[in-house]
Amino acid sequence: MIAKSYALFKKDFCSELRTRYAINSLAMFIIVAISVILFSIGNETITESLTGGLFWVVIFFTAMSGLARAFVSEEERGTSLTLQLIASPSTVFTGKLLFNVILVFCMNLIIAILYSALFERFVVQNFPLFMLTFVLGNIGLAVSSTIIAAIIAKAGAKGTLYPVLSFPILLPLILTCVQLTLFSFDGTSFEEAKFELAIVVGYDVIMLTASYMLFDFIWKD
Amino acid sequence: MIWKIFLFLLLTFVSIAGITFPIVEKPSTWYEFPFIPGLAENAKIIFFHVPTAWLTVIAFLMSTIYSFKYLLKKNLDDDAKAYSAAQLGLIFCVLATVTGAVWAKFAWGQFWSWDPRQTSIFAILLIYGALFALRSSIESEDKRATLSAVYSLIAFITVPFFIFVMPRIMKGLHPGSAEDSNTGPIVDFQMNSSMQLIFFLSLIGFTILYFWMWQVGYKSIIFRDKLNKQVMI
Numbered sequence: 524m525i526a527k528s529y530a531l532f533k534k535d536f537c538s539e540l541r542t543r544y545a546i547n548s549l550a551m552f553i554i555v556a557i558s559v560i561l562f563s564i565g566n567e568t569i570t571e572s573l574t575g576g577l578f579w580v581v582i583f584f585t586a587m588s589g590l591a592r593a594f595v596s597e598e599e600r601g602t603s604l605t606l607q608l609i610a611s612p613s614t615v616f617t618g619k620l621l622f623n624v625i626l627v628f629c630m631n632l633i634i635a636i637l638y639s640a641l642f643e644r645f646v647v648q649n650f651p652l653f654m655l656t657f658v659l660g661n662i663g664l665a666v667s668s669t670i671i672a673a674i675i676a677k678a679g680a681k682g683t684l685y686p687v688l689s690f691p692i693l694l695p696l697i698l699t700c701v702q703l704t705l706f707s708f709d710g711t712s713f714e715e716a717k718f719e720l721a722i723v724v725g726y727d728v729i730m731l732t733a734s735y736m737l738f739d740f741i742w743k744d
Numbered sequence: 745m746i747w748k749i750f751l752f753l754l755l756t757f758v759s760i761a762g763i764t765f766p767i768v769e770k771p772s773t774w775y776e777f778p779f780i781p782g783l784a785e786n787a788k789i790i791f792f793h794v795p796t797a798w799l800t801v802i803a804f805l806m807s808t809i810y811s812f813k814y815l816l817k818k819n820l821d822d823d824a825k826a827y828s829a830a831q832l833g834l835i836f837c838v839l840a841t842v843t844g845a846v847w848a849k850f851a852w853g854q855f856w857s858w859d860p861r862q863t864s865i866f867a868i869l870l871i872y873g874a875l876f877a878l879r880s881s882i883e884s885e886d887k888r889a890t891l892s893a894v895y896s897l898i899a900f901i902t903v904p905f906f907i908f909v910m911p912r913i914m915k916g917l918h919p920g921s922a923e924d925s926n927t928g929p930i931v932d933f934q935m936n937s938s939m940q941l942i943f944f945l946s947l948i949g950f951t952i953l954y955f956w957m958w959q960v961g962y963k964s965i966i967f968r969d970k971l972n973k974q975v976m977i
Contacts, residue, residue: 687874695906
């Protein structure tokens with residue numbers, strides 16, 4: 524199963540490298556979103572809490588613009604029936620999830636680097652806490668958006684419906700991650716932030732389990 | 745028929761009693777409510793706001809249970825039941841949000857202040873909205889039922905986060921939140937027995953009303969689907 528999901532991941536990776544559709548559009552989206560924020564700020568200095576919030580706003584909308592591809596492309600090319608024949612649902616989900624996790628990590632790394640270069644208040648005091656938040660938040664974001672992407676692809680309605688469906692699901696994760704990012708700006712210790720960290724870990728685990736259990740129903744027509 | 749008359753009388757009594765019974769310092773007769781410091785006349789919203797919020801949660805729970813049943817048995821009647829529950833849930837959710845906001849205007853000074861409870865009810869409103877957007881975008885019946893069932897199950901597992909997490913992350917003003925020692929005087933429930941009586945009668949009345957509406961709702965959906973099929977054949 525692991526070999527098969529890796530093969531699926533490799534297939535997605537190669538086809539992505541060939542067209543560079545997701546990478547190009549995501550990179551442009553990040554640049555556009557951040558420049559809009561910078562234009563609207565102008566010469567004013569914004570507070571730390573606003574910087575932390577805007578950081579996750581850009582992450583959320585970038586994820587919404589790029590991650591739906593994973594399943595929508597299969598439906599568009601008409602290859603999802605073939606996938607149903609050759610692999611079990613959980614294998615397909617693992618492969619797609621792996622691809623989305625890597626995509627989310629790349630794009631969020633770029634966003635973080637751009638933020639630390641362009642926003643003067645984006646100063647992380649507790650770097651390990653920030654990294655942990657970043658990693659756990661990315662995993663949760665990738666899991667939730669992959670399962671919603673599967674629903675969207677089967678629903679046949681692309682685009683606008685995706686953020687609408689994802690936002691309520693991602694809201695607890697994003698609110699907690701904003702809080703944790705502010706903690707890392709303030710230099711809060713791990714001991715004080717452990718409740719919020721536990722929430723994010725719990726969210727990741729619950730969403731991962733529920734996604735694997737429910738994906739069968741979405742995938743089998 | 746008899747229980748419909750009973751329900752009508754019960755809700756009429758609750759509405760009249762909830763609005764008109766006077767609030768006095770020291771209640772002596774059964775139709776007088778106690779004076780709660782800080783709330784005064786605002787306290788009467790409890791007879792209408794709490795039942796709607798309660799039904800929002802009940803409708804959401806029932807919608808999830810019937811969605812789960814649909815996924816197990818693939819019976820479209822279960823989907824009709826879940827859909828009808830969600831429709832009512834949306835109505836009661838809007839009512840709870842509006843009554844809560846009106847109460848907040850007089851108790852806290854503004855309609856909306858992103859209190860944890862307000863954030864949670866807003867999230868539930870978004871979930872219902874997303875569910876209906878998803879349903880209206882799919883034409884095939886089975887597919888619509890399956891996908892909306894899966895979505896409502898995924899949405900349901902985020903609810904514990906709203907109940908347990910929000911109060912911790914944001915400071916709350918709503919009666920019953922964690923740090924309520926000095927802000928909300930109603931928490932130690934200074935309701936006397938007459939107030940409690942009306943409160944529970946209202947809760948029972950609204951719950952019966954909900955189940956009646958739900959039954960009418962899902963039966964009409966099932967009939968409509970049957971008629972549609974006959975027309976097509």
